[in-house]
Amino acid sequence: MNKPQYRTLFSNDASPADESALRQLEKEVKERIKTTRQVIGDAKESFDNQLKIQKLKDTIFAVNEQLTKAKKQGAFSSLIAAKSIPKSLHCLSMRLMEERIAHPEKYSTEGKPTPPEVEDPNLYHYALFSDNVVAASVVVNSATKNAKEPWKHVFHVVTDKMNLGAMQVMFKLKDYNGAHIEVKAVEDYKFLNSSYVPVLKQLESANLQRFYFENKLENATKDTTNMKFRNPKYLSILNHLRFYLPEMYPKLHKILFLDDDIVVQKDLTGLWKIDMDGKVNGAVETCFGSFHRYAQYMNFSHPLIKAKFNPKACAWAYGMNFFDLDAWRREKCTEEYHYWQNLNENRTLWKLGTLPPGLITYYATTKPLDKSWHVLGLGYNPSISMDEINNAAVVHFNGNMKPWLDIAMAQFKPLWTKYVDYELDFVQACNFGI
Numbered sequence: 001m002n003k004p005q006y007r008t009l010f011s012n013d014a015s016p017a018d019e020s021a022l023r024q025l026e027k028e029v030k031e032r033i034k035t036t037r038q039v040i041g042d043a044k045e046s047f048d049n050q051l052k053i054q055k056l057k058d059t060i061f062a063v064n065e066q067l068t069k070a071k072k073q074g075a076f077s078s079l080i081a082a083k084s085i086p087k088s089l090h091c092l093s094m095r096l097m098e099e100r101i102a103h104p105e106k107y108s109t110e111g112k113p114t115p116p117e118v119e120d121p122n123l124y125h126y127a128l129f130s131d132n133v134v135a136a137s138v139v140v141n142s143a144t145k146n147a148k149e150p151w152k153h154v155f156h157v158v159t160d161k162m163n164l165g166a167m168q169v170m171f172k173l174k175d176y177n178g179a180h181i182e183v184k185a186v187e188d189y190k191f192l193n194s195s196y197v198p199v200l201k202q203l204e205s206a207n208l209q210r211f212y213f214e215n216k217l218e219n220a221t222k223d224t225t226n227m228k229f230r231n232p233k234y235l236s237i238l239n240h241l242r243f244y245l246p247e248m249y250p251k252l253h254k255i256l257f258l259d260d261d262i263v264v265q266k267d268l269t270g271l272w273k274i275d276m277d278g279k280v281n282g283a284v285e286t287c288f289g290s291f292h293r294y295a296q297y298m299n300f301s302h303p304l305i306k307a308k309f310n311p312k313a314c315a316w317a318y319g320m321n322f323f324d325l326d327a328w329r330r331e332k333c334t335e336e337y338h339y340w341q342n343l344n345e346n347r348t349l350w351k352l353g354t355l356p357p358g359l360i361t362y363y364a365t366t367k368p369l370d371k372s373w374h375v376l377g378l379g380y381n382p383s384i385s386m387d388e389i390n391n392a393a394v395v396h397f398n399g400n401m402k403p404w405l406d407i408a409m410a411q412f413k414p415l416w417t418k419y420v421d422y423e424l425d426f427v428q429a430c431n432f433g434i
Helices: 004-010 019-047 049-083 087-102 133-145 161-170 198-203 206-213 237-248 269-273 303-308 325-331 333-343 355-361 386-390 413-417 425-429
Strands: 124-129 153-159 180-185 254-258 262-264 281-283 320-324 366-368 394-396
Touching: 087 133, 087 161, 087 425, 124 133, 124 237, 133 153, 133 161, 133 262, 153 161, 153 237, 161 180, 198 237, 198 333, 237 254, 237 325, 237 333, 237 355, 320 325, 325 333, 333 355
Parallel strands: 124 153, 124 254, 153 180, 281 366
Antiparallel strands: 254 320, 262 394, 281 320
């Protein structure tokens, strides 16, 4: 109204209004009204709590979707990194196999009599099942270097047919302080066939093959929680050999089972002096509070599991297990394992792996060992104290961050690398550890 061009429109004289000025005023007023409405609308949105809450919910939902997707992709990438074979390890296996083919007479055991030490129950026997030549050699190296009388120790190394030649060469390249080492393939144990072994029979199932060997990315990342259980190693006979120890070594009374991702730091003969109280399996328990109880490993909504087991029972660890084979035979543990493994063909009792059937098989026949015998978690837990590690007889790199991988935890890796035979020509040729 104060603009000069519009003053005449609001004067008190009776002169006619300027039509063009009136139209211009109307236009400006409408624009001002439009702008004012927009400002009021924006102000209302700022103070409308319901609208703000809805917008916040939408944002949170979108961020959660992105987070879930990132978690799945991260878990899948982590699994790839953990399960892939490093180039140096593949190189070493190939070079050892090349040596085995070039000089078969030096390494073959066919037609040769079994050394008496291999079946002598008065010696200290170890079972080691692995397809990783470096990991297996580190276990034997660390055990023999820390043994007071290594010549009294016998290592039963079992691998698959593909890695047999490489293993045979690896354990012939040095004498391991006089320890006795037997290297065999799974296929050498003729009783391990699909008519006797449930996991071999189950592996012939088309549904199970689809579950394991479907390699589409969208299927692999569909369920992050269960992704690791889709790894075929969980149904590998090499992974399940631990349930057949009495039949594999019929003349032995006791045996110590070791995983290939452990390092021995002390003499282990004290385990043979422990009174097992008639129990089959000597193992370190892992439960604390509500964690690592039976309820976390098996399906207690299944009536068979619910009726037989206590969900609060304490779980124990595989990796270093002392087995009384006489008690095993008496308790018929292999038959018990077969019974439950057959029931779990459709994976309704437990997901997969060897720990759940182990917890079931040795439910009432496990003797807890002192925790200093076996310290776990070096493959996933960076907060384990060095005092605890230094006091341990065996340290276990369970988890994805294996010590032979680039993703291994730097603070723990030297515990393993100090037992790698870097002086061997084959290891040097493959730039192992570089």
